[in-house]
Structure formats: C-alpha cells, structure tokens
Amino acid sequence: MKAVVLLSGGLDSTTTLALAKREGFDLFALTFDYGQRHRIELDKAQYIAKHFGASDHQIVKIDLRQFGGSALTDSIDVPTHRDEQEMASEIPVTYVPARNTIFLSFCLAYAEVKGANDIFIGVNAVDYSGYPDCRPEFIRAFETLANLATKAGVEGKSRLKIHTPLIQLTKAEIIQKGLELGVDFGMTHSCYNPIEGGISCGVCDSCQLRLKGFQQAGVDDPIKYKIP
Numbered sequence: 001m002k003a004v005v006l007l008s009g010g011l012d013s014t015t016t017l018a019l020a021k022r023e024g025f026d027l028f029a030l031t032f033d034y035g036q037r038h039r040i041e042l043d044k045a046q047y048i049a050k051h052f053g054a055s056d057h058q059i060v061k062i063d064l065r066q067f068g069g070s071a072l073t074d075s076i077d078v079p080t081h082r083d084e085q086e087m088a089s090e091i092p093v094t095y096v097p098a099r100n101t102i103f104l105s106f107c108l109a110y111a112e113v114k115g116a117n118d119i120f121i122g123v124n125a126v127d128y129s130g131y132p133d134c135r136p137e138f139i140r141a142f143e144t145l146a147n148l149a150t151k152a153g154v155e156g157k158s159r160l161k162i163h164t165p166l167i168q169l170t171k172a173e174i175i176q177k178g179l180e181l182g183v184d185f186g187m188t189h190s191c192y193n194p195i196e197g198g199i200s201c202g203v204c205d206s207c208q209l210r211l212k213g214f215q216q217a218g219v220d221d222p223i224k225y226k227i228p
C-alpha cells in the first residue's frame with residue numbers, strides 16, 4: 001500500500017507522515033521548494049523523510065515568488081505578536097494563493113505515476129484556520145476532482161482517497177499524537193520568519209500557535225527560539 005505524503009518539514013506534516021507509517025503505508029514524500037522565505041524547512045523535510053524510511057522523497061521546485069502575493073513569497077512583512085483574536089479575524093497575509101490546490105495537484109500526479117491510491121495532507125481547520133484551502137469541504141471537493149482527473153480514477157480500477165488525519169485536532173492534540181507515535185519534534189520547523197541558523201522567531205503566528213500547543217500539551221518544545 002503506497003501513500004503520497006505532503007511533507008513541509010513542519011510539526012503537522014511530520015505527525016501526518018508518522019501516522020501514515022503506523023497505518024502500514026509505504027511512504028512517498030513530496031516537498032515543495034516554492035520560493036518560500038524559510039528554506040530551512042527543506043533541509044528538515046529531507047532529514048524527516050529519511051528518518052521515517054520513505055521509499056522516495058521528491059523535492060519539487062516551483063516558483064510561487066513569480067506571482068508573490070503572500071508574506072511567505074513576497075516582500076511583505078510576516079505579522080508578529082498577534083493575539084488569537086487578531087489571527088482569527090481575517091485570512092492572514094501568510095496565506096499563499098491557491099497553495100494547497102497546487103500542492104495537491106502535484107501529489108495527484110505523483111500518486112498516479114507511483115500507483116498510490118492514498119494521499120496524506122496535514123491540514124488543520126481548528127487553530128485560527130483562516131486558510132480556505134484547509135477546510136474539509138475543500139478537501140472533499142479535491143478528492144472528487146482527483147477521481148475525475150486521473151486515468152486510474154476514470155478506469156475505475158481504484159479510488160483515490162485524501163487523508164486529513166489532523167483536520168479536527170487542536171495543536172496540543174496534534175503534539176500529543178506525535179509524541180505517542182515517537183515523533184521527535186526537534187526535527188521539525190514551523191517559524192515563518194526564522195533568524196540565521198534557522199532559530200525560530202517565537203513571535204510569528206506559527207511560532208505562537210506552536211508554543212501555545214506545547215504549553216497546553218504540558219511538554220517542552222525541543223526547538224530553539226530567539227524569543228521564547
């Protein structure tokens with residue numbers, strides 16, 4: 001049983017990879033070098049894929065900087081020191097236009113080539129979740145599209161399934177699940193705006209949600225922060 005797993009090098013995708021492994025899937029990891037400002041996650045993803053014994057790990061280079069339009073791909077400042085209310089008030093500038101649609105399209109092509117019927121993506125619709133392409137209705141719609149779009153789907157030999165095991169979990173619950181699966185979160189990276197050496201800023205939305213998750217889970221975050 002082969003599964004394509006979208007792996008960013010973050011806490012959520014690493015836990016998703018660990019879950020797919022526990023379910024007995026042969027892992028095919030897919031990572032994007034899309035022009036993101038924090039390239040450290042690519043090194044992390046490489047290490048993580050190897051650590052979990054992925055049969056294959058592809059790093060696909062696409063340049064979303066060509067369009068820009070996000071704090072992660074353009075010269076727009078990453079917001080910091082926001083409270084939860086501010087994070088939840090609107091879709092943040094760290095939203096990358098159509099990113100998950102683009103990523104899942106590549107997953108679909110990779111899955112069809114490898115003969116995988118399962119795709120895992122660590123999207124989450126609980127924590128602030130202003131992102132439209134992290135919602136269950138988006139995933140369901142993409143799954144329908146996937147089965148209409150591929151030779152495998154049309155020939156009816158197999159049905160493609162998109163797994164979102166974290167979609168309804170809080171960050172603290174994801175951390176607990178990861179720890180149960182033996183994930184070393186020291187391997188992962190979440191910061192939107194790390195300083196040199198890959199040290200996390202501690203004040204961007206992603207750092208704040210991660211730190212709060214560890215606090216609620218009652219465990220220490222093993223990674224280094226500039227501002228804890």
Ligand code: ZN
Nearest residue numbers: 191201204207
């Ligand atoms: Zn940060």
